[in-house]
Amino acid sequence: MAQDISLKAAAKATIAVGQWRDTVVKRMHKKADRDKGASIVEYAGLVVIIALIVVAVKATNLGTLIAAALTTAVTTITGGGAA
Structure with missing residues (x-):
């Protein structure tokens, strides 16, 4: 009897x-379908940041x-670089 209860509980x-x-998994797939990658705004932001770093270094x-x-x-x- 106790074994049956344990088996039923394990099955549930x-x-x-x-x-x-x-x-x-379904929710993750739905989110993945909506978010396919970086947008043009994100790429533009990266370009601006890189440009600012280059200007600052120069x-x-x-x-x-x-x-x-x-x-x-x-x-x-x-x-010392001697070969």
């Missing part, structure tokens, strides 16, 4: 989990400082 739980999973001479720091680091790591 399995069915409930399966139904919940199906509902979640205006502050930061590119030269970064290049010098990288050259120094590489020289230190490689032991």
Whole structure:
């Protein structure tokens, strides 16, 4: 008798989990259908941000400082660049 109750409870739980999973998957598919990717506004925003970074690097001479720091680091790591 107790075994029958446990079996019924397990079967109901399995069915409930399966139904919940199906509902979640359907909702996820609906959301995926609505949101296919980045819009033109998002791409334009990225272009503006990248342009601002490039302008800031050029205006502050930061590119030269970064290049010098990288050259120094590489020289230190490689032991002075002697081949």
